[in-house]
Amino acid sequence: MSKIQFKAMVVTEINDKQFSREIVSRDVSTLPVGDILINVKYSSLNYKDALSSSGNKGVTKKYPHTPGIDAAGIVVESKNENFYPGDEVLVTGYDLGMNTSGGYGQYIQVPAAWVVKLPCNLSLKETMIYGTAGFTAALSIYKLIKGGVKPADGNILVTGATGGVGSVAVGLLHKLGYAVIAATGKPDAKEKLLKIGAKDIVLRNELDDKSGRMLLKENYAGVIDTVGGNILATAIKSTKYGGIVTCCGNVASPELLTSVYPFILRGITLYGIDSVMCPMDLRIKIWSLLANEWKLHDLEQNVEEVSLEGLNTKINLILQGKLMGRTIVNLDL
Structure with a gap:
């Protein structure tokens, strides 16, 4: 595995009812074992992310943890013949960001069975606007x-x-x-x-x-x-x-x-409606619809882009029921 340092949000349990969120430097060697190492370019904010980021044990059982149930980026290393370095891919659902280190870090490592190749007619950013x-x-x-x-x-x-x-x-x-x-x-x-x-x-x-x-x-x-x-x-x-x-x-x-x-x-x-364990054939079909016949051509009109450092405020807003529209995370900011 490559020796790479990367930026990530880490949620730490201070005691039974207190959790902290910090942006720290992590090493790729600390990521879970997986087939595909991905350099994450974009993630997004969902209600489940806010729960994980706040210490909800129904979503995330063990801390410290990096949340982010969505990730879109570029394959860096692959042990699977269907994916090669340089491939643009996305991951949503499964265990990503729940108990597996997620998209609020610049790198993730996941099973190949979780990974979807970027559909034609969608950019990495657009996939996370959907998320x-x-x-x-x-x-x-x-x-x-x-x-x-x-x-x-x-x-x-x-x-x-x-x-x-x-x-x-x-x-x-x-x-x-x-x-x-x-x-x-x-x-x-x-x-x-x-x-x-x-x-x-x-x-x-x-x-x-x-x-x-x-x-x-x-x-x-x-x-x-x-x-x-x-x-x-x-x-x-x-x-x-x-x-x-x-x-x-x-x-x-x-x-x-x-x-x-x-x-x-x-x-x-x-x-x-379960988006977490949705079968891969249906998953690919839905992403193809979003990229083609169903594509929204004004995708960015209801979206705010933030850095990892800007996430805290948005997490608090979504928990209070005050966040409107979509929030995406640019991991390069």
């Missing part, structure tokens, strides 16, 4: 379409619409011809959401039904839920006959209290 958030949004929409929901069927609700997954979902659905109702807890975000493709917005408290009713008015042909909890339960009760609901997040709550009635009386389908 796990964009990939998850695209996977959700793929399930919606496979479930038979067409633009003519009616409005699509996107919850958590100012977040990473939600904002990409709004843009992609708009590009594909769907009418999007964007749900948010931020009243001042209306103009931004309309700009990225929403037809209208609905405030979060309007989707927090506490009436106890088993079914509500059929408002949505489909739902892309990113928050969970009672908002997801309300969305399920508000979905039209035969509609599709996808869920991928738990920022509001991991609990889902509902009844069988939306399923047995309206025939709706609830899909769980």
